[in-house]
Amino acid sequence: MTPRRRRLTRVRSGLAWSAPLCAALIPVGALTATPRSVDYAIPAEPVSSAVIDFAVQSNVSIGSAQHCSGRSTPLVGRFTVEAGLARLLASTSCDFKVVAPGAFQLFERPRPVPAIALRGPKPAPTAPASPPPDPRSELIVTAAKRRTVIDELPAAVSAISARALRLSGARDATDITGGFAGVATTNLGPGRDKILLRGLSDGVFTGRTQSTVGIYLDDTPVTYNAPDPDLRLTDVESVEITRGPQGSLFGGGSMSGVYHIVSRKPVLGQFGGSIMAGGSLTDAGAPSSEAEGVVNIPLLSDRAAVRVTAYTEQDGGFINDVLLNQSNVDGARRSGGRLSFRARLGAGWTLTAGAATQAIHSNDTQYVTASLGNFHRANQIREASSNQFDEGYVTLEREGGFGDFKSTTSVVSRHLSSTTDASTALPLFGTSVAKVGAFEEPISAKTLVEDATLSSPHAGRLQWLVGAFGSMTFETTDSYVYAGPGAKTGGELLYRENRTDHLGDAAIYGEASYRLSDRLTITAGLRESISTVETRSMVTAPLSRRHRRFARYESFSRLSPKFAIDYELTNNTRLYALVSQGWRAGGYNTGGLIGTGFASNPNAKGPHRRFGVDQIVNYEIGVKSRLFDDRLRLTSSLFYDDWTNIQTDQFMSSGLSYTANAGDGRNYGLETELAFRPTDNLTFEANALLDQPELTRPRPGFAFGAHTGLPGVPDASAGVRATYQWTIGANLTATASVEAQYIGRSNVTFNPSLAPTMGGYVMDRINTQLIGKGWRLGVDILNPTGERGDTFAYGNPFNFRKIAESTPQRPRTVRMTLSLDF
Numbered sequence: 001m002t003p004r005r006r007r008l009t010r011v012r013s014g015l016a017w018s019a020p021l022c023a024a025l026i027p028v029g030a031l032t033a034t035p036r037s038v039d040y041a042i043p044a045e046p047v048s049s050a051v052i053d054f055a056v057q058s059n060v061s062i063g064s065a066q067h068c069s070g071r072s073t074p075l076v077g078r079f080t081v082e083a084g085l086a087r088l089l090a091s092t093s094c095d096f097k098v099v100a101p102g103a104f105q106l107f108e109r110p111r112p113v114p115a116i117a118l119r120g121p122k123p124a125p126t127a128p129a130s131p132p133p134d135p136r137s138e139l140i141v142t143a144a145k146r147r148t149v150i151d152e153l154p155a156a157v158s159a160i161s162a163r164a165l166r167l168s169g170a171r172d173a174t175d176i177t178g179g180f181a182g183v184a185t186t187n188l189g190p191g192r193d194k195i196l197l198r199g200l201s202d203g204v205f206t207g208r209t210q211s212t213v214g215i216y217l218d219d220t221p222v223t224y225n226a227p228d229p230d231l232r233l234t235d236v237e238s239v240e241i242t243r244g245p246q247g248s249l250f251g252g253g254s255m256s257g258v259y260h261i262v263s264r265k266p267v268l269g270q271f272g273g274s275i276m277a278g279g280s281l282t283d284a285g286a287p288s289s290e291a292e293g294v295v296n297i298p299l300l301s302d303r304a305a306v307r308v309t310a311y312t313e314q315d316g317g318f319i320n321d322v323l324l325n326q327s328n329v330d331g332a333r334r335s336g337g338r339l340s341f342r343a344r345l346g347a348g349w350t351l352t353a354g355a356a357t358q359a360i361h362s363n364d365t366q367y368v369t370a371s372l373g374n375f376h377r378a379n380q381i382r383e384a385s386s387n388q389f390d391e392g393y394v395t396l397e398r399e400g401g402f403g404d405f406k407s408t409t410s411v412v413s414r415h416l417s418s419t420t421d422a423s424t425a426l427p428l429f430g431t432s433v434a435k436v437g438a439f440e441e442p443i444s445a446k447t448l449v450e451d452a453t454l455s456s457p458h459a460g461r462l463q464w465l466v467g468a469f470g471s472m473t474f475e476t477t478d479s480y481v482y483a484g485p486g487a488k489t490g491g492e493l494l495y496r497e498n499r500t501d502h503l504g505d506a507a508i509y510g511e512a513s514y515r516l517s518d519r520l521t522i523t524a525g526l527r528e529s530i531s532t533v534e535t536r537s538m539v540t541a542p543l544s545r546r547h548r549r550f551a552r553y554e555s556f557s558r559l560s561p562k563f564a565i566d567y568e569l570t571n572n573t574r575l576y577a578l579v580s581q582g583w584r585a586g587g588y589n590t591g592g593l594i595g596t597g598f599a600s601n602p603n604a605k606g607p608h609r610r611f612g613v614d615q616i617v618n619y620e621i622g623v624k625s626r627l628f629d630d631r632l633r634l635t636s637s638l639f640y641d642d643w644t645n646i647q648t649d650q651f652m653s654s655g656l657s658y659t660a661n662a663g664d665g666r667n668y669g670l671e672t673e674l675a676f677r678p679t680d681n682l683t684f685e686a687n688a689l690l691d692q693p694e695l696t697r698p699r700p701g702f703a704f705g706a707h708t709g710l711p712g713v714p715d716a717s718a719g720v721r722a723t724y725q726w727t728i729g730a731n732l733t734a735t736a737s738v739e740a741q742y743i744g745r746s747n748v749t750f751n752p753s754l755a756p757t758m759g760g761y762v763m764d765r766i767n768t769q770l771i772g773k774g775w776r777l778g779v780d781i782l783n784p785t786g787e788r789g790d791t792f793a794y795g796n797p798f799n800f801r802k803i804a805e806s807t808p809q810r811p812r813t814v815r816m817t818l819s820l821d822f
Contacts, residue, residue: 367795761789
């Protein structure tokens with residue numbers, strides 16, 4: 001066991017070192033009289049965990065940590081060891097004393113004895129100070145696959161902390177998009193949406209293309225080509241969003257960025273938890289309800305703990321179907337939870353294992369028929385859908401003198417199903433009799449993932465990380481078209497495709513940063529990846545007794561480089577320049593009516609059997625600044641993205657999907673986020689994206705012209721939020737916030753002359769909370785102005801360009817929640 005490991009063991013056990021032994025084990029440099037400064041990156045966390053992180057990063061010994069309680073103050077930046085420890089412990093019950101060079105002992109601060117008043121009235125209790133706003137500049141993020149201060153990353157990274165999530169009442173990705181520049185989602189329905197970053201959209205439809213945004217739960221990628229699983233943000237430490245290609249660290253599927261949910265881990269040596277219940281009322285809609293609970297249970301003293309999270313919610317519908325004569329058809333239920341276990345194994349090793357599950361069941365879709373007025377449509381069947389997500393993982397970590405090792409092995413299972421009214425398309429499938437038709441598409445995907453990294457110690461001019469990644473995915477898809485009463489049940493089978501895909505990915509990667517001076521740092525990264533695709537398909541048409549088989553295998557390989565320069569202009573302002581790259585593997589189209597062939601000539605019109613690799617190269621310069629004693633925080637970046645051979649999911653005239661390479665495109669623009677705190681009680685936040693996404697050179701044969709906008713992303717979007725906090729009495733705090741998000745206009749496909757436009761609306765929200773000692777009462781008003789903008793001009797692929805469809809905002813909704821901490 002190295003001296004550093006011994007010191008860390010003593011900190012964890014809470015036993016103080018004797019002065020001679022400490023002096024014998026600390027580095028020689030620590031015995032000098034010159035104060036030693038360290039670059040710290042420690043978030044607010046339970047004091048026991050914070051002291052461990054401090055000891056490791058400082059390379060010192062700290063004893064008697066078991067006497068301390070509370071949460072530490074975030075420690076970010078360069079401090080002397082003693083100044084850093086004083087700042088870290090400022091909000092806890094402990095102070096410290098030096099027992100030897102490089103050795104500290106913690107002790108509980110004496111509690112002040114209240115003076116006894118001999119005469120006069122008893123003085124009124126002093127009201128606690130209003131909780132300070134959440135400083136994003138002090139957030140610690142893992143966007144670079146290691147814990148780093150957010151302001152020190154040479155990239156456009158945003159994050160929202162657990163405290164900010166709780167204050168905002170956010171439940172999922174849709175609720176937080178207004179707080180970040182250039183973050184958008186489609187609005188097809190719960191568990192069916194796509195996340196879009198920085199205006200880099202390959203289309204609003206979901207098909208065979210790999211997602212442009214890497215969606216991660218902790219260290220696990222949770223989707224390949226499926227939609228966002230729409231995980232509820234219960235018991236989450238933070239949500240991190242990195243914009244721009246992240247191919248050097250995250251590989252394919254991160255071409256426009258990464259959406260990363262960081263869950264809370266078990267806390268050793270501490271019992272606690274919370275429960276929450278709430279309900280909502282929607283104008284002219286059905287009521288909604290929700291509940292969640294969290295408990296953290298220590299095991300084996302302070303060496304292990306387990307954490308359990310569970311939640312359920314029922315969203316009432318607000319869409320009415322006039323043909324089915326049913327109201328509020330689009331209700332949905334989401335339920336799930338997580339179980340995690342964490343243990344210290346000794347010798348610096350830590351084991352974390354757990355599982356997560358979530359099920360979304362939607363009774364119907366949420367689009368409307370434009371000609372029928374607000375919140376009405378005319379379908380012949382219910383378009384139900386489901387999205388089942390399951391994950392299990394094991395993470396093994398060790399902090400050592402040479403570096404930090406981390407390995408995560410995970411298994412992800414996704415089961416999706418959807419039903420679509422295909423009545424208008426039945427003649428294309430061989431039946432001439434007007435009937436009710438349905439398209440069913442159950443999809444099952446199982447993925448095994450391994451990601452291992454070794455990174456350098458926190459101190460030193462050179463910081464490095466190397467890693468290896470591997471994944472295997474097995475996906476099956478069954479597509480059916482039925483006609484007749486009850487559609488699938490008792491109906492007539494008109495079309496079926498059974499398809500299997502075996503997808504493999506392997507990569508080695510690395511990244512290194514070197515501080516050339518106290519202000520200038522350069523970073524370089526590289527990832528070499530190989531992806532394999534094996535596809536088998538059988539299409540049958542029972543009416544004509546015909547079938548079509550397909551089997552093909554192909555591999556794709558690419559290098560993804562990255563280079564960045566970061567310059568600390570002043571102590572409060574940093575400038576950076578970045579070049580990064582991302583790519584996606586190609587694949588095959590197999591669906592479609594028998595007799596409808598696939599084009600073999602690359603310049604021919606129509607669906608092609610094969611779609612090829614696409615690639616983005618990103619050029620970016622940015623600034624990150626904290627001014628006026630950290631009351632004003634600004635991050636801004638100018639970017640230019642060159643996108644070659646864009647993959648996009650489209651629909652044939654039959655309503656069945658295929659994937660095409662649309663051609664080359666680009667996007668350039670400016671994205672900005674700022675937060676201003678004029679007083680300790682008032683905070684203003686704003687963000688904006690101004691860009692020009694465009695298809696500049698269509699592929700020959702692609703049916704759309706040049707210089708058309710990329711689908712689903714506007715040229716302008718912006719968000720604002722104002723929050724005020726004040727105290728009421730001795731133990732009561734109130735908060736009120738108002739936020740609004742503007743979404744500009746965009747087209748639903750590449751062709752502006754044929755596709756409907758959408759957007760040009762405002763999403764607004766009012767949030768108030770009353771916070772007492774161990775409880776919190778919240779009241780939200782969603783869409784208080786009753787805005788009815790078209791959030792998504794698409795609903796049914798079989799009606800596309802035949803019937804005008806749109807997706808309205810949820811009507812005005814009042815939500816109330818009550819949570820208790822224990």
